[in-house]
Amino acid sequence: xxxxxxxxxxxxxxxxxxxEGAWQEDGKGLSTSDVQxxxxxxxVIERVPGDRSLKDIAIDFYHRYPEDVAxxxxxxxRCLRISIAWTRIFPQGDETQPNEAGLAYYDRLLDELxxxxxxxxxxxxxxxxxxxxxxxxxxxxxxxxxxxFQRYARTVFQRYQHKVKxxxxxxxINMSLHAPFTGVGLPGDSSKGAIYQAIHHQLVASALAVKxxxxxxxxxxxxxxLLGGLMYPLxxxxxxxxxxxxxxxxxxxxxxxxxxxxWPGYMLRFLREQQIELDITExxxxxxxxxxxxxxxxxxxxxxxxxxxALNQKARGxxxxxxxxPHLACxxxxxxxxxxxxRTLLNMLWDRYQKPLFIVENGLGAKDKxxxxxxxxxxxxxxxxxxxxxxxAEALEDGVNVMGYTSWGPIDLISASKxxxxxxxxxxxxxxxxQGEGTLARYRKQSFWxxxxxxxxxxxxxxx
Ligand code: BG6
Numbered sequence: 001x002x003x004x005x006x007x008x009x010x011x012x013x014x015x016x017x018x019x020e021g022a023w024q025e026d027g028k029g030l031s032t033s034d035v036q037x038x039x040x041x042x043x044v045i046e047r048v049p050g051d052r053s054l055k056d057i058a059i060d061f062y063h064r065y066p067e068d069v070a071x072x073x074x075x076x077x078r079c080l081r082i083s084i085a086w087t088r089i090f091p092q093g094d095e096t097q098p099n100e101a102g103l104a105y106y107d108r109l110l111d112e113l114x115x116x117x118x119x120x121x122x123x124x125x126x127x128x129x130x131x132x133x134x135x136x137x138x139x140x141x142x143x144x145x146x147x148x149f150q151r152y153a154r155t156v157f158q159r160y161q162h163k164v165k166x167x168x169x170x171x172x173i174n175m176s177l178h179a180p181f182t183g184v185g186l187p188g189d190s191s192k193g194a195i196y197q198a199i200h201h202q203l204v205a206s207a208l209a210v211k212x213x214x215x216x217x218x219x220x221x222x223x224x225x226l227l228g229g230l231m232y233p234l235x236x237x238x239x240x241x242x243x244x245x246x247x248x249x250x251x252x253x254x255x256x257x258x259x260x261x262x263w264p265g266y267m268l269r270f271l272r273e274q275q276i277e278l279d280i281t282e283x284x285x286x287x288x289x290x291x292x293x294x295x296x297x298x299x300x301x302x303x304x305x306x307x308x309x310a311l312n313q314k315a316r317g318x319x320x321x322x323x324x325x326p327h328l329a330c331x332x333x334x335x336x337x338x339x340x341x342x343r344t345l346l347n348m349l350w351d352r353y354q355k356p357l358f359i360v361e362n363g364l365g366a367k368d369k370x371x372x373x374x375x376x377x378x379x380x381x382x383x384x385x386x387x388x389x390x391x392x393a394e395a396l397e398d399g400v401n402v403m404g405y406t407s408w409g410p411i412d413l414i415s416a417s418k419x420x421x422x423x424x425x426x427x428x429x430x431x432x433x434x435q436g437e438g439t440l441a442r443y444r445k446q447s448f449w450x451x452x453x454x455x456x457x458x459x460x461x462x463x464x
Contacts, residue, residue: 003460008405010077011121013360013361013410014061015127015171016085017058019059020060021061023053026088028085028087029130031130032129033055033128033182036181037419039415041417054414059421060440067442068442071428072118073118077118079404080118080120081120084106090148090152094148120166121168124153125149127172127182127416128182138186139185140186149209150208150212153205153208157212165217166222167213169258172226173226177250180195203288207291210290226298230341231244231304231322232325233304255353258291261290296359297359298408300335300408302341303323339390346400358403358405359406362407366380375445376429379446382450389459390463392405412429412430420434428443429444
């Protein structure tokens with residue numbers, strides 16, 4: 001195999017609400033994730049004393065991070081994608097002063113990463129926001145959220161300016177269209193107009209965060225984060241091909257705004273036809289002109305589009321539903337496995353934006369078995385990742401600028417869509433089950449040693 005560049009950022013990606021636990025510790029406020037104990041598609045519930053959610057403890061990364069970071073270092077990680085829980089810094093979201101205990105926690109975590117020369121890549125908002133902002137202000141539907149987010153972003157830029165040089169604004173910003181509560185703090189049955197207005201506010205907040213980052217940490221780079229929802233036409237019927245273009249635009253639109261600095265024409269037409277009139281001020285237009293330095297995205301699967309209603313059988317995904325591709329196999333969770341799609345996507349994004357790309361999520365959610373001798377044989381995960389990384393190498397050969405690859409969930413964590421831990425992504429097994437039982441002990445899986453070799457050899461051990 002051709003080697004990856006020496007400066008390629010190999011690593012893994014986690015999110016605060018899926019690993020930390022400690023949901024009420026050190027002054028942390030209630031987040032949108034805390035009130036969805038069954039995950040993104042579960043109900044929003046009022047938390048009452050004594051009730052339980054798997055996420056309350058998660059994998060207890062809040063307390064166990066030194067052990068976990070040491071394991072990441074043992075694998076040779078050069079980069080760890082983490083997120084900051086907004087509610088640790090501004091518990092209700094509208095305070096004027098940050099919570100020092102929350103800031104101090106991330107200082108400790110970042111210092112631990114620095115000890116091992118693991119570069120942090122920090123997402124400002126990964127599927128959570130303060131419930132205070134939802135209850136009091138109506139979430140991102142309210143323009144004031146832009147200011148609250150500014151305060152939060154500026155606070156963490158100032159605080160960690162010497163420790164963090166790679167940032168991301170909103171995780172999978174395009175998924176608000178499918179999960180509005182998680183994305184923008186709006187009820188699931190909100191009108192399209194309300195959702196797009198909230199999205200607009202979030203896009204402005206993202207652009208202002210990019211500006212603030214450039215001002216406060218001039219040597220940092222800040223990117224956006226898209227759910228790479230690659231779609232193919234199910235047939236070569238021109239109607240299917242055009243419908244696919246439109247479907248891809250429904251998520252690429254976010255990238256267009258964040259990379260090109262304005263709402264694209266096809267979206268303005270869509271809004272007109274839907275009779276949606278957005279409040280977009282002159283100031284907003286100016287703000288949007290500040291574009292990201294690089295593009296990051298998640299990639300798990302691809303899907304198909306058809307205009308034929310009879311064929312419109314939807315496949316399952318965590319957020320998107322898509323038509324089954326007859327040429328692809330599925331994971332245990334029904335996600336269609338398509339390594340070549342990753343090469344296609346990398347080329348497509350590079351052709352469109354000519355900005356460096358960072359794969360910040362990819363991996364296989366599967367059921368693993370902890371053997372009596374403490375081993376876990378997860379050859380299926382190795383196969384999945386091998387095949388995807390081979391396609392990344394191909395894209396590099398194609399001339400695409402790929403900065404790095406952080407696999408999703410290098411340590412088992414709580415899944416986002418259904419809040420289960422039995423869907424495991426890790427190279428490191430965590431002893432906990434969906435009922436919350438287990439010691440939380442960590443075990444190295446077969447894939448742990450394999451990924452360690454991938455990093456050590458710069459991909460030379462991959463099998464084409
Ligand atoms: C992405 C999210 O959508 O997919 C992660 O950014 C999430 O937070 C990942 O965990 C995998 O989805 P799931 O539902 O299997 O956890």
